[in-house]
Amino acid sequence: MSMKFWKRTTALIAMLCLSACQHGMDPVAFHADGRPPKLSDWHVVEVRDGKLQLNQGVVPYNLNTPLFTDYAHKLRTIWMPKGVSAKYDPNDTFDFPVGTVISKTFYYPKTADGKAGDVARTYDSSHDFAGEGLDLAQVHLVETRILVHRTDGWAAIPYVWNDAQTEADLARTGAVLPLTLVAADSSREDFNYVVPDESQCSSCHAQDWVTRKIHPIGPKARHLNRTYHYASGEENQLEHLMKVGYLTGAPAPAQAPSNANWMDEHASLDARARAYLDINCGHCHNPKGAANTTALTLDASAPEDRHLGVCKPPVAAGRGTGDHMFDIVPGKPDDSILSYRMNSADPGEMMPEIGRSTVHREGVALIKAWIAAQPGSCVAIH
Structure with a gap:
């Protein structure tokens, strides 16, 4: 019997099984x-x-x-x-x-x-x-x-x-x-x-x-x-x-474009972190979204500069800054507002603001590792 026959037979069986379920x-x-x-x-x-x-x-x-x-x-x-x-x-x-x-x-x-x-x-x-x-x-x-x-x-x-x-x-x-x-x-x-x-x-x-x-x-x-x-x-x-x-x-x-799987360790750290920020934050943090006044862009289109939060002072984070100076401080995740807010479950501090009541431990660890791997430094202007 030909391979084509078996493919057609398999497809027919699948359709019959699906019809039975419905x-x-x-x-x-x-x-x-x-x-x-x-x-x-x-x-x-x-x-x-x-x-x-x-x-x-x-x-x-x-x-x-x-x-x-x-x-x-x-x-x-x-x-x-x-x-x-x-x-x-x-x-x-x-x-x-x-x-x-x-x-x-x-x-x-x-x-x-x-x-x-x-x-x-x-x-x-x-x-x-x-x-x-x-x-x-x-x-x-x-x-x-x-x-x-x-x-x-x-x-x-x-x-x-x-x-x-x-x-x-x-x-x-x-x-x-x-x-x-x-x-x-x-x-x-x-x-x-x-x-x-x-x-x-x-x-x-x-x-x-x-x-x-x-x-x-x-x-x-x-x-x-x-x-x-x-x-x-x-x-x-x-x-x-x-x-x-x-x-x-x-x-x-x-x-076609394809985001990384944030859990795929075969993908680069940057690709995994950017994919995570894109789906979890990018729908608000983009030029037209609900968080457009923050000047923080986290969807897939954001260049890796101040648009992405690198050495960018917060605009309207309130106490969500945790007394930190910049959204992302290269090499220093514990000094960065982004990872601080992700690691909080306090309604006045946490990001995203809705959609979760718990801290995504593995997601926070990914973003901290990504920030820690970034070169450079920030200089605070007083």
């Missing part, structure tokens, strides 16, 4: 207005047979370096109506058509003893998935955020999962969920997981602080240019989105 689901619903009270009203992801399953046409994706949210794991998906596609952009968020529904489900791996309120602090996601969905025997669902593109722009709608893990309910005013992170060494850290309300969503998702219109953050070429293990096998995400008709105009992956 058995009984109503088609994905695009709600042109309003705030549906239940996540299941969208029919994007639903709990069935002990799994959080993806509906037909719902495509999962991941980012080279993800935004940190209190060590939560995330399942991201895109769905579009038939006959429309997003337009590729090499730098900015893709131009998604009206009708697009993007979901992001936040969850944690369960601890070994399964104690209520305890969640695992781990980067290991090998036990999370059942096909392209999530195995609820292994994970605890927290929230799912919907971004829907309507005729008047994007709308952000948060949903919080119930204790039974059967449904997520609309949470327009947000929520505060007490949880405990449990590490592999059994150390424990109590924290409040904060689900943002609808107005808080705009503080990160408003790419232009003048218009305040929100947009997705993650679906950019440099974040998506990586492989993903789909039901049909591993494939580059840009190529897969083109193949299924969800994207037009993308070049070959080798010609």
Whole structure:
């Protein structure tokens, strides 16, 4: 038998398996207005047979370096109506058509003893998935955020999962969920997981602080240019989105930008740190973003000079400076405002200001190592 035959057979089996997983689901619903009270009203992801399953046409994706949210794991998906596609952009968020529904489900791996309120602090996601969905025997669902593109722009709608893990309910005013992170060494850290309300969503998702219109953050070429293990096998995400008709105009992956994985020690320290700052800080710290008055630019476009904070005095950091003189002091992370604010969980000092209640220890260590490796010095002007 030919290789072509086996490829076709494998693809057919994958499609049949996927169809079996979607058995009984109503088609994905695009709600042109309003705030549906239940996540299941969208029919994007639903709990069935002990799994959080993806509906037909719902495509999962991941980012080279993800935004940190209190060590939560995330399942991201895109769905579009038939006959429309997003337009590729090499730098900015893709131009998604009206009708697009993007979901992001936040969850944690369960601890070994399964104690209520305890969640695992781990980067290991090998036990999370059942096909392209999530195995609820292994994970605890927290929230799912919907971004829907309507005729008047994007709308952000948060949903919080119930204790039974059967449904997520609309949470327009947000929520505060007490949880405990449990590490592999059994150390424990109590924290409040904060689900943002609808107005808080705009503080990160408003790419232009003048218009305040929100947009997705993650679906950019440099974040998506990586492989993903789909039901049909591993494939580059840009190529897969083109193949299924969800994207037009993308070049070959080798010609598209690609951020580093911040955890990939084979990548340069500079590439890893810049990728981390880009996804965690760049959506606000850019010339049009919410933090544009700070003169601190942390997205991928920033040159490595005062725009990036090197020897730059703070503009409006208040007590968030920690009495330090410059955003970044080359070679001296403990004298730098950037790492100081990242290492704080005090609401008056911490950066980012929302989206986390805990300190990302490994992220802070990365940025400190990056600052420590920078040559040069700063001279304070009195």
